[in-house]
Amino acid sequence: MVLEVSYGxxxxxxxxLTTLTLINRRPEGMGLxxxxxxxxxxxxxxxxxxxxxxxxGFAHVVEIIRSWMWLQFMASVxxxxxxxxxxxxxxxxxxxxxxxxxxxxxxxLQYLHTTVSPVDFTILQMFxxxxxxxxxxxxxxxxxxxTRASRRWHIFPLCLAAGSLFAYDLFVFAEALIMRGxxxxxxxxxxxVLVLIVPLLVxxxxxxxxxxxxxxxxxxxxxxTATLTAGGTFLLAAAGAASLLGEIPGEWGALLKVVFFCGSxxxxxxxxxxxxxxxxxxxxxxxxxxxxxxDYREEWLRFVDTLSTSDDVDSLQTRVIRAVGNIVDSPGGxxxxxxxxxxxxxxxxxLNLIGAEAEPCDSDFxxxxxxxxxxxxxxxxxxxxxxxxxxxxxxxxxxLAVPLVxxxxxxxxxxxxxxxxxxxLSWESFELLRTVGRQAASYLMxxxxxxALVDAQAIIEYNKKFAFIVHDVKNLSSQLxxxxxxxxxxxxxxxxxxxxxxxxENSVGRLNGLLNKLRSDGGTxxxxxxxxxxxxxxxxxxxxxxxxVGIEADLPEGCVVRVRMDVQELSxxxxxxxxxxxxxxxAGETVRVRLKPQETRFVLDIEDSGPGMxxxxxxxELFTPxxxxxxxxxxxxxxxxxxxxxxxxxxxxxxxxxxxxxxxxILLPNAAPTAERPVAxxxxxxxxx
Numbered sequence: 001m002v003l004e005v006s007y008g009x010x011x012x013x014x015x016x017l018t019t020l021t022l023i024n025r026r027p028e029g030m031g032l033x034x035x036x037x038x039x040x041x042x043x044x045x046x047x048x049x050x051x052x053x054x055x056x057g058f059a060h061v062v063e064i065i066r067s068w069m070w071l072q073f074m075a076s077v078x079x080x081x082x083x084x085x086x087x088x089x090x091x092x093x094x095x096x097x098x099x100x101x102x103x104x105x106x107x108x109l110q111y112l113h114t115t116v117s118p119v120d121f122t123i124l125q126m127f128x129x130x131x132x133x134x135x136x137x138x139x140x141x142x143x144x145x146x147t148r149a150s151r152r153w154h155i156f157p158l159c160l161a162a163g164s165l166f167a168y169d170l171f172v173f174a175e176a177l178i179m180r181g182x183x184x185x186x187x188x189x190x191x192x193v194l195v196l197i198v199p200l201l202v203x204x205x206x207x208x209x210x211x212x213x214x215x216x217x218x219x220x221x222x223x224x225t226a227t228l229t230a231g232g233t234f235l236l237a238a239a240g241a242a243s244l245l246g247e248i249p250g251e252w253g254a255l256l257k258v259v260f261f262c263g264s265x266x267x268x269x270x271x272x273x274x275x276x277x278x279x280x281x282x283x284x285x286x287x288x289x290x291x292x293x294x295d296y297r298e299e300w301l302r303f304v305d306t307l308s309t310s311d312d313v314d315s316l317q318t319r320v321i322r323a324v325g326n327i328v329d330s331p332g333g334x335x336x337x338x339x340x341x342x343x344x345x346x347x348x349x350x351l352n353l354i355g356a357e358a359e360p361c362d363s364d365f366x367x368x369x370x371x372x373x374x375x376x377x378x379x380x381x382x383x384x385x386x387x388x389x390x391x392x393x394x395x396x397x398x399x400l401a402v403p404l405v406x407x408x409x410x411x412x413x414x415x416x417x418x419x420x421x422x423x424x425l426s427w428e429s430f431e432l433l434r435t436v437g438r439q440a441a442s443y444l445m446x447x448x449x450x451x452a453l454v455d456a457q458a459i460i461e462y463n464k465k466f467a468f469i470v471h472d473v474k475n476l477s478s479q480l481x482x483x484x485x486x487x488x489x490x491x492x493x494x495x496x497x498x499x500x501x502x503x504x505e506n507s508v509g510r511l512n513g514l515l516n517k518l519r520s521d522g523g524t525x526x527x528x529x530x531x532x533x534x535x536x537x538x539x540x541x542x543x544x545x546x547x548x549v550g551i552e553a554d555l556p557e558g559c560v561v562r563v564r565m566d567v568q569e570l571s572x573x574x575x576x577x578x579x580x581x582x583x584x585x586x587a588g589e590t591v592r593v594r595l596k597p598q599e600t601r602f603v604l605d606i607e608d609s610g611p612g613m614x615x616x617x618x619x620x621e622l623f624t625p626x627x628x629x630x631x632x633x634x635x636x637x638x639x640x641x642x643x644x645x646x647x648x649x650x651x652x653x654x655x656x657x658x659x660x661x662x663x664x665x666i667l668l669p670n671a672a673p674t675a676e677r678p679v680a681x682x683x684x685x686x687x688x689x
Contacts, residue, residue, distance in 0.1 A: 003184065004049045006191030011045035013198040014038050021205060030076065034205065037073045040066045045191060057111040060125065064108050067132045067169075068101035074139040074162055077155065078146070100135060104128040121173075121182055129173040136166030154207045161200035168193050294432060299327060303436055307443050316447050317347035320440045321414055324402055325349075327432055328423060330416040337404075337412035337444065351417050354395035365389050365401075369413070372405030375433045377425065378415075402433050404441035411441050473511075480507060503543065509568075530671045533563045533570060534595070537604070540574040541593065548587035551578065554594040561595070561602045562672040565648040573644050576637040577606045577664045584610030584662065597670065601650075604666040613656045622654065 018038045021031075044066040047059040075097055107124055121129075140163040147155055168190065176182040241260060248256060306323040307316070314322070321333040332350025336343040342358040343366070359365060364387050368376055378398050382388060392398050397418055404412040414437070423429075483503055490496035534555055545551045563570070581591040589609045596603040613622065625639045642652040650668035 003188045003191075006188040007045045007049035008191070010191035010194030011042050011049060013195045014042035014045060017198050017201060018042060020202075030080065030208075031205075033073055033076060034201075037066075037069045038201070040069050041194065045194060048191070057108070060111065060121070061105065061108045064101070064104045064128075064132075067129070067136075068097070068104070070162065070165070071097045071101070071132065071136055071139065074136065074143060074158075077158065078139060078143045096135065100128075100132065104132065121176065123177070123180075126173045126176045126182070130170060130177065133166045133170035133173065137163060137170065140166065155204070157200040157203040157207070161197035161204070164193060164197055294327075294428060296432070299432065302326065303439070307440070314349075315347065316443060318349050320444060321347065321349040321416075324414050324433065324436055324440060325416050327436060328400065328416065328425070328429060329419040329421065330399065331420055333414050333416040335412065335414055338410070343412060351396055351398075351415070353391040353398070353415070356391040359389060363389070365392075366410065366413075369401075369403045369410055371408065372403040372410050372434070372437075375403070375430045375437075376401040400433070402437045404437050404444065405434075406438070406441040406445050411445060414440075506539075506543065529566070530562050530564050531567055531570070533561060533565075533602075533604075533668075534559065536567055536570050537574060537593065537595070540571055540578060544575070544578050544582060549582045549585045550590045551582070552590050552592045554592065556595065556597070559595065559597050560672050561597050561670055563602075563648065563668050564671045565644075565668070569644045569648075573641045573666070574606075576641050577666075580637070581606050581608035581610070581662070581664070584608050586610075599670075601667055601669050604668075606664045606666075607661065609661045612658045612660045612662055613654070614658055615656075618654050618656065 018035060021035050021038070040062075044059065044062045047062050107128060111122070111125070140159050143155060144152065144159045172182065172186045172190065175186065241264075303323045303326070306319050306326070309319075317335050321335050325331070325333050332348075334345055334348040334351050334353055334356065336359060337346050338344075338361065342360050344358050345353065345356045365376075368374065368381065368386065377400060378388060378392055382393075392415075398415050399418040400416045402414045402416065403410050404414065480503075483500055486496070487500070537553070537555065541551050541553055578591065578593070585591055585608045591609075592605070592607045594605045594607070596605070623639050623642055645652045645666060645668065648668060650666065653665040653667065654662065655665060656662040
């Protein structure tokens with residue numbers, strides 16, 4: 001059972017390696033040869049796992065083919081290295097390896113149909129495997145020794161993997177020759193050796209891009225794998241030490257065993273949670289196991305996620321500092337943005353600078369950015385004797401200054417603290433910092449533009465309210481002026497005085513309402529109240545029913561109509577529309593107001609007998625703000641009336657034609673309870689009858 005599981009794991013490991021290699025990119029040349037070797041190793045592991053079921057001799061034959069392919073592959077890599085170095089040693093292996101492979105294969109074919117145990121090998125079979133292992137180790141040694149120093153970084157993982165494979169085979173079959181039989185446990189471990197060398201082969205493929213193979217190896221997976229491996233090794237060692245302590249006679253032995261092991265777990269947890277150690281491990285992996293220091297895909301996704309997340313409680317400016325600092329593992333920094341001809345510190349994260357005053361745009365420090373082309377290492381500038389700002393010379397240590405560039409203009413910069421673990425910056429680091437600095441600048445400037453737009457929109461809304469109020473004040477002024485002109489003539493009449501008092505009370509109420517509109521409501525939207533529009537219509541008609549033009553109202557009795565609208569707003573709209581209708585009608589004519597309730601809405605028509613309007617005027621000019629045909633008009637009334645009605649969920653329609661008068665039709669949703677709406681429908685039918 002152990003044998004089957006071990007070889008099965010080896011088969012799965014090499015099958016995954018082969019699949020990943022083929023999926024990422026179609027290999028060619030040396031890369032294709034490597035894929036064939038991996039595939040043959042997976043096939044042999046599978047046959048070795050199931051060889052107890054049928055023809056164990058067949059697995060031995062495939063093993064010879066696998067070993068020959070490994071030798072040939074290593075010889076091919078050696079040939080490539082020796083050609084570059086001008087060494088003809090590869091010619092020897094071209095003759096030896098094929099000969100050895102053919103002889104071993106001919107010998108194993110004799111036992112193809114044997115039914116002996118899969119762990120049984122003849123003396124000659126064991127000898128040929130020892131010879132293959134020795135040739136393989138010689139190949140590894142020659143490859144490592146004859147490769148130029150500049151190329152050893154590329155082939156060292158391959159030499160370590162192949163050397164481990166051949167060295168273990170040499171150990172197994174040399175021991176089998178001495179003992180006149182192979183050990184089952186040692187043979188089972190061969191499958192686990194295959195599993196262990198797969199990461200080295202992955203690293204080999206990643207380092208040798210000229211083999212036309214591109215395998216993506218996640219730095220995160222490597223980091224966690226290394227952490228788990230180191231942690232597991234530590235715990236195994238701790239368990240072994242605890243077992244030795246447990247051998248102490250008496251109760252102290254058991255006590256020391258438990259205390260030691262628990263303490264080891266606590267120490268491991270404390271070490272693993274140390275950010276400085278994590279940073280060192282990540283850096284060690286990136287610098288020694290990968291051709292590039294950064295995984296640009298992962299860094300960019302993390303950067304964008306930090307800036308654009310909606311779950312983070314920090315401000316965008318703080319997130320910008322964090323996102324840039326994460327690139328170089330900096331635990332804190334400060335953000336400076338340009339305003340009024342200087343750069344000012346606007347946000348800080350884990351860094352409290354002393355004397356962080358405004359930095360002039362024309363200072364030597366800003367000039368060192370060279371228009372955003374340079375990321376400044378402040379320690380290097382200090383060693384070179386370059387002048388630094390006061391805040392960079394005293395207080396907490398600062399390390400880097402990253403320019404934020406937008407449209408070739410430096411809109412700010414970020415100052416970062418030294419990293420958690422010592423870091424030697426390379427050209428990759430500077431290029432990545434400059435790139436993320438440009439992206440961060442776009443985020444910051446977009447936020448500033450959004451804020452400016454919101455402020456401008458608030459001012460526009462205020463000006464819009466003020467324009468509406470000016471128009472309402474004009475209407476109030478007209479009413480009060482008419483009342484003043486009639487005081488001398490009708491002041492002795494009681495009904496006039498009563499009407500004057502009512503008009504003054506109404507005017508004061510409307511002025512107070514207008515002033516309330518100008519007050520800021522803090523951005524809150526107050527719910528509109530539901531009112532009965534009929535009393536409002538009647539009140540406006542009473543106020544305007546004076547002069548040579550009469551106003552006739554058709555308001556059905558028992559009409560159940562409600563509207564979700566402010567009383568002051570509805571009164572203002574009706575006052576404007578009725579005033580215009582009265583002014584447009586000739587003397588002696590009548591303006592008609594008709595209310596028509598419906599199931600889900602009601603219609604209010606204001607009809608005059610004036611000259612009417614041209615359709616082009618209605619379409620292009622009637623509702624255009626600040627444009628009026630009246631000498632004393634402001635061009636706000638019609639625009640305001642339609643805006644208020646639309647705000648209540650309704651619409652204002654104009655039915656007119658030159659010489660045929662005008663109907664201003666107000667359509668508003670009926671907010672009356674559903675149970676009461678049939679009464680309105682009955683009133684509508686009664687009025688029609």
